[in-house]
Amino acid sequence: MLKKTLLSTIVVSTLLSAGSLFTPLPQDSKYDKAEAALGKQLYMDTRLSGDGTVACVNCHELSMGSGVDGLPTSTGIRGQKGPVNAPTVYNARFNFVQFWDGRAASLQDQAAGPVENPLEMGAKFPEVIKRLKEDENYVKLFQELYHDDITKEHITHAIAEFEKALVTPNSKFDQFLRGDQNALNDMEKKGFKLFNDKGCAACHNGINLGSNLYQKAGIFEKFPETDNFTGRYALTKDEKDKYFVKVPTLRNIARTAPYFHHGKTPDLKTAVMQMGYYQLGITITLEEADAIVAFLKTLNGEVPEIAK
Ligand code: HEC
Ligand code: HEC
Numbered sequence: 046m047l048k049k050t051l052l053s054t055i056v057v058s059t060l061l062s063a064g065s066l067f068t069p070l071p072q073d074s075k076y077d078k079a080e081a082a083l084g085k086q087l088y089m090d091t092r093l094s095g096d097g098t099v100a101c102v103n104c105h106e107l108s109m110g111s112g113v114d115g116l117p118t119s120t121g122i123r124g125q126k127g128p129v130n131a132p133t134v135y136n137a138r139f140n141f142v143q144f145w146d147g148r149a150a151s152l153q154d155q156a157a158g159p160v161e162n163p164l165e166m167g168a169k170f171p172e173v174i175k176r177l178k179e180d181e182n183y184v185k186l187f188q189e190l191y192h193d194d195i196t197k198e199h200i201t202h203a204i205a206e207f208e209k210a211l212v213t214p215n216s217k218f219d220q221f222l223r224g225d226q227n228a229l230n231d232m233e234k235k236g237f238k239l240f241n242d243k244g245c246a247a248c249h250n251g252i253n254l255g256s257n258l259y260q261k262a263g264i265f266e267k268f269p270e271t272d273n274f275t276g277r278y279a280l281t282k283d284e285k286d287k288y289f290v291k292v293p294t295l296r297n298i299a300r301t302a303p304y305f306h307h308g309k310t311p312d313l314k315t316a317v318m319q320m321g322y323y324q325l326g327i328t329i330t331l332e333e334a335d336a337i338v339a340f341l342k343t344l345n346g347e348v349p350e351i352a353k
Contacts, residue, residue, distance in 0.1 A: 068252040069219035070136065070296075070346060076209035083186050084207025085351065087200060092176045093160050095167035096122050101159065101204070105134040107352040110213060110345065111300040112137075117308030121165040128164075129274065130308030135346075136296050138209045140256040145290045145306050146277045147259065152205035157197065170197040213297055213346025221343070229343055236340025239333050244325050253294035254344065262288045262306070265326035270307035299342045313338050 087093060088101045104119045105112050112133030114120075119127045129145055137143065142150055149155035159165040160173060177183045177195050184195065191199045218237075220228035229237065240246055251257040259277060262268040268288060277286035290306060303309065304316040317337045321329035329337070 066246055066250045067218075067222055067254065069222045070139075070212055070214045070216075070252065072214045074138075074210060074212040074214070074349070077206050080190055080203050080206040081210045081351065082207075083190060084203035084205070086183075086186075087204050088207055092180075093166055093168060093173050093200075094122050095169075095172075098122055099166050101134075104131050104159075104165070107134075107211070108348065109300065110135065110297060110348040110352075112211065112297070113301045115302065117303050119165070121162070122167045125164045129306045130303065132293060133297060133301055134208055135211050135213050136253055136294060137256075138212065139251075139253045140291065140294065141258070142291060146280050147291050148280055152208050153201045156201040156204040156208075170200075173200070207351075210349055210351045212349060214349075216296070216346040217343035218340075219346065229340075232336055232339045233343050234340075236336035236338070237343075239337050240340055243321065243327065243329065243333075243337075245320065245337070248292045248324065249295050253296055255292040255294040258292055259286075259289045260292045260324075262290055263323050266323050268323050269305075270309065274306055295341060296344050297346060299338075299345055313341060317341070 091097050091100045091103075093100060099122050104114045104121075106114065112135035113131050116131070118129055119131045121127060132145065137155075138152060142148075143152065143155035144158070149158060157170075160168050160170065174195050174197065177200075187193065187195045187199055190203070193199060217228045217233070221237075240249075248258065248260050249255045262276060263271060271288055276288045276290040278284070278288070280286070298304075299313055302313065303311050304313070305319075310316045310319060314331075314334045317334045318329050318331075321327045
């Protein structure tokens with residue numbers, strides 16, 4: 046019962062401040078245009094992988110506005126399967142840390158990870174840099190923008206600058222937050238009310254409706270697929286971090302199936318009902334889940350020009 050009390054405390058304090066719980070995405074995301082253009086080239090470039098077959102975009106597509114690969118877990122070089130579902134790159138600039146376990150503090154730190162991860166791009170920076178230096182276009186661009194040779198630091202900096210442009214503004218929900226009461230229909234408003242009343246907003250709030258705190262996966266029941274996935278514990282070895290993960294963003298969530306770190310939940314309605322069961326210790330009815338899903342669909346934003 047301690048858990049229930051703790052959670053209702055979160056829920057109550059959440060509701061008290063419900064007015065300021067959510068923030069719309071900026072309509073004009075700030076980033077350096079020239080650096081982002083270089084970052085986009087690198088993001089699309091398979092030369093950043095060990096065998097020249099995989100680029101960032103393979104696992105984080107852009108044009109459909111999802112920022113994911115739509116797979117339960119990603120496929121890296123030589124068809125290797127990774128252990129977890131790929132989170133979206135869209136709006137990642139607003140995450141308080143990167144990765145499920147928060148092991149990267151910034152987008153730039155994060156970008157070095159996949160390049161050298163043996164299951165993902167399986168390269169080493171010295172070889173990547175050597176390859177890029179064979180391309181006069183890159184040599185020229187790095188000189189122009191960084192007044193320097195091609196380095197790991199500049200590569201990851203440019204990629205991070207590109208990711209700063211990956212923001213999806215003007216969702217129906219953002220229009221609603223900015224004061225347009227008609228931006229949501231009755232069903233969507235009902236879903237938003239349920240989202241607050243049931244306690245979802247205790248963990249999914251802020252500008253990204255998530256990604257601003259760590260929480261335990263499986264507060265009321267043991268979360269599926271956590272035998273080999275212990276969240277932050279793997280990083281800190283601290284018992285109290287067991288199964289704690291960065292709460293995922295819900296922006297564009299209707300575009301990023303399948304769900305959860307395991308990627309084994311195929312549809313949003315099931316995911317919503319599972320959240321009720323594992324995180325809140327309640328049963329969400331089919332009808333309630335339909336309304337919450339209708340609300341979650343209003344979080345789909347516009348795909349920025351640079352990503353088309
Ligand atoms: C083989 C597939 C794959 C490739 C290639 C890949 N990623 Fe990822 N990406 C993932 C997976 C899986 C995760 C989650 C890993 C984890 O949390 O342990 C992830 C996490 C991320 C995150 C963190 C998002 C969040 O909410 O925590 C960002 C940002 C990101 N990737 C950007 C990139 C960039 C930039 C590149 C290219 C340099 C790249 N990825 C290449 C699969 C991939
Ligand atoms: C106590 C915190 C908490 C509460 C309350 C909570 N969630 Fe979550 N939510 C999480 C965490 C943690 C995850 C990631 C779990 C994992 O995959 O290991 C998550 C994941 C999700 C996902 C999947 C995201 C993805 O990218 O795969 C959806 C959808 C979701 N939550 C919706 C909801 C809804 C709707 C509610 C209310 C019914 C809710 N959540 C209540 C913490 C919470």
